[in-house]
Amino acid sequence: MNFILASTSTLPGEEFLEYLKTELEILFSQVDEILFIPFARPSGISHEEYTLKAASFFQKIGKKIRGIHEFEDYSTAIRDAKAYFTGGGNTFLLVKTLHEHQLMTLLKDNIYAGKPYLGCSAGTNIGGLNMKTTNDMPIVYPSSFDCMGLVPFNINPHYLDPIAGLKHNGETRETRIKEFLTQNQETMVVGLREGNWLRHKDGVLRIEGSQSTRIFEYGKESYEVETGFCF
């Protein structure tokens, strides 16, 4: 497989995907057009607006973007595409839409066959075993939480350390992930901080980016691994 699963699309103060530009030139070096999956609709923007946003980045590296919503038949669009990008937004809306159109397994099969894939945030969540470690609000009810399993664990994108002194009784991210583990003891969770991504290339799955990464397993203390760590 040949994919990047990134915690976020955008670093503070930077343009959309700017921090990944060199990586994306390599990931998509063999293709000139990428199928964009805009179903997660961040802030509720339309498929068209979101696709324009993606296209305006990718034209900088000479790639054409087409939104899957432009095709009459979504399955055919996935089958015919040479490469994919699933943007962030709401994971529930993304997963519901993919399952409704029977696209989750089809997309997975095409990525397993070697076509390049970029996921950011919600698009990264669907690379995990299931979406049970998303941070998103359950604004719609998907027919299943199952995802593609491009990696043999779950991902928590935008992983956030506890904020010292915050007077608020909501759970920290760590507490939430530990609650997940009590109900899903066999599933490891990779807390991917912003600025980090998972890279699968030449048969190796590596953590890359500027931060260390927090790993959660049932019955163990959570621990940090450094950039360059291979699974």
Add this chain to the structure above:
Amino acid sequence: MNFILASTSTLPGEEFLEYLKTELEILFSQVDEILFIPFARPSGISHEEYTLKAASFFQKIGKKIRGIHEFEDYSTAIRDAKAYFTGGGNTFLLVKTLHEHQLMTLLKDNIYAGKPYLGCSAGTNIGGLNMKTTNDMPIVYPSSFDCMGLVPFNINPHYLDPIAGLKHNGETRETRIKEFLTQNQETMVVGLREGNWLRHKDGVLRIEGSQSTRIFEYGKESYEVETGFCF
């Protein structure tokens, strides 16, 4: 109906339910025993531990607590109880468990019949139309997101204003609720800050507590209402 739906169980630096003590003496004045529903299991603690925590508060106001898990038949426990308290934790786990045992509608019917109910956090979410505005992580897959509809809207407990200067690309609470509204245009959302609660008594549904409350409706700017506001 006679209920309190509170944003949180605990204010910073205070004991569990301390800030609601006077209100709870009034809410439960006619009963000496309360059925506790511990299914949300905060931080994954056991039903037993959670019930002990609830009991240790309620003995201060002379009420006995029994956990629903102590009963052989959960439906009978709900039917026979004189009053209810559903504690916070993970809303997905709470809703999944209630639906699995066909308890959601049964609990609702008993509250509609006038039995006192206290919900905190996840226990407040289930008082709304559905759980699509919870903040919790989807650690398990419920058979439905539908809830009791004790109020004709959805609640977002622990409502949190954007944190200025936070360098993190996760959505603010306001953005998440606006995403909800794009997919659920007919449903109002009440963003209940910590320290606030909804009180239904003598046919009136009021907001009470120390903070103002933020209301979200599709196609309108969100707005604040003060304590004492009646729906």
